[in-house]
Amino acid sequence: MTLDLIPLAILMGLVTYPSRAIPLLVSQFGRLPRPALIYLRLVGPAVLAALAAVNTMVVDTDPGLPRAYAFQVGIQWLGVIACLAIVARWKNLLAGIVVGLAIVAGARLLGWA
Amino acid sequence: MDGLGIIATASGFGFVYGLAARTAGFSPIEASGMSLIVFAGAAQFAAVGYVAGGFSWLGIVLLTAFLNARHLLYSAALAPWYADRPKVERAAMAHLLTDEAFALTITHFRRLGHRDRWGYWFAAVVTTWIPWNVSTIAGVVVGGAVPDPNQFGLDIVFPAAMAGLAVALVSGRRELAAAIVGAVVGVAVSVAWDPAIGIIAGGLGGPLVAMAMPGPPMTELHADAPMPFGDIPLEEAIHDPARSPGP
Numbered sequence: 568m569t570l571d572l573i574p575l576a577i578l579m580g581l582v583t584y585p586s587r588a589i590p591l592l593v594s595q596f597g598r599l600p601r602p603a604l605i606y607l608r609l610v611g612p613a614v615l616a617a618l619a620a621v622n623t624m625v626v627d628t629d630p631g632l633p634r635a636y637a638f639q640v641g642i643q644w645l646g647v648i649a650c651l652a653i654v655a656r657w658k659n660l661l662a663g664i665v666v667g668l669a670i671v672a673g674a675r676l677l678g679w680a
Numbered sequence: 681m682d683g684l685g686i687i688a689t690a691s692g693f694g695f696v697y698g699l700a701a702r703t704a705g706f707s708p709i710e711a712s713g714m715s716l717i718v719f720a721g722a723a724q725f726a727a728v729g730y731v732a733g734g735f736s737w738l739g740i741v742l743l744t745a746f747l748n749a750r751h752l753l754y755s756a757a758l759a760p761w762y763a764d765r766p767k768v769e770r771a772a773m774a775h776l777l778t779d780e781a782f783a784l785t786i787t788h789f790r791r792l793g794h795r796d797r798w799g800y801w802f803a804a805v806v807t808t809w810i811p812w813n814v815s816t817i818a819g820v821v822v823g824g825a826v827p828d829p830n831q832f833g834l835d836i837v838f839p840a841a842m843a844g845l846a847v848a849l850v851s852g853r854r855e856l857a858a859a860i861v862g863a864v865v866g867v868a869v870s871v872a873w874d875p876a877i878g879i880i881a882g883g884l885g886g887p888l889v890a891m892a893m894p895g896p897p898m899t900e901l902h903a904d905a906p907m908p909f910g911d912i913p914l915e916e917a918i919h920d921p922a923r924s925p926g927p
Contacts, residue, residue: 568707568708568709569707569709569710570707570709570710570713571710572706572707572710572713572714572731573709573710573713573717575714575727575731575737575740575741576710576713576714576717576718577717578737578741579714579717579718579720579723579727579740579741579744580717580718580719582741582742582744582745582748583718583720583723583744583745583748583751584774584775586745586748586749586750586751586752586755587748587751587752587754587755587774587775587777588755588770588771588774588775589752589755590752590755590756590758590759591755591758591759591762591770591771591773591774591777592767592770592771592774602891604753605854605887605891606887606888606891607749607750607752607753608750608753608855609854609855609858609886609887609890609891610746610749610750610858610883610884610887611747611749611750611846611849612846612849612850612855612856612858612859612862612886613858613859613861613862613882613883613884613885613886613887613890614743614746614747614862614879614882614883614886615722615747615842615843615845615846615849615859615862616842616843616846616858616859616860616862616863616866616882616886617862617863617865617866617867617878617879617881617882617883617886618722618726618729618838618839618842618866618879619839619840619842619843619846619863620839620862620863620864620866620867620882621866621867621870621875621878621879621882622729622838622839622842623839623843624867625867625870625871625875625878634873634874636870636871636874636875637871638867638871643835643836643839646833646836646840647836647839647840647843650840650841650843650844651843651844651847653844654843654844654847654848655847658848659689660689660692660693660841660844660845660848661688661689661692661693663840663844664692664693664696664837664840664841664844665692667833667836667837667840668832668833668834668836668837668840669833670833670836671833671835671836672831672832672833673833675831675833676831
């Protein structure tokens, strides 16, 4: 059983903790410029959407070659769109993931994808 | 009832994280260690994807910092409610601060009209931390018994979860624009160059474009969102209880 990724977890924890702690711990937490507040608020949806889109739409066509990435269309799109729709409508991430997973798994088991 | 929903979500999401981590080659201790130490679902899912893709630790850590920067806003919003509590307690609270804990706590306090000292701990520990860590262990253990996880669609779990979390963070035109631009830039740069660079480009470029858009006043945008000070400068909100959402 390896522990190689524990240092990575610690590094991730170290960069996460300040954003969680500074305003709570620093009583004189200063005024952030209004554009900074707005920008920070927008980072979350932008990064998460980029992660979702890249992991759905980009495929490594040849792992042995550098920069061998291509745009792909597949059943994954349907799974992600279903999840999006369920979260947008019912605010239920778990249900969205389960339905998305079921669509992709079902399609693969039936040989459609 | 809100707490039950969060327990179900944290359990399901943690279980899937455990499965994904196992699939990516994490050992049970590594997967559980990440849940204990980082305790941030989106960043952990991202790390699983990046570790599986062989990306550098530096990139993973930078992405984690960006992904979790939103906690600054949650922390700032909770600060007025806990300003009179010992620093040790606030330091411990900080490690447990998540989207779910913040959402439950701020909703509960607003409903009550005053602070419930144990409300945060219930939201953070009972509904999120315990289910997340227990289900991580369950997922990573069961994951070892699944021969070909992708056959069951597990490769969709990560992007679906990211998309779902992104939707949950969209509360106005600007957030929507940031998400769309982030996705488009992310895919374009990924295809042209590299997914690691594409995601960072999308995450940084999306907000820049979105900020150029006219938006409604922040008081309208953030009535129930993680910047409850709305149009009130943070400093004033913290130091002027009458203008803050706090007690």
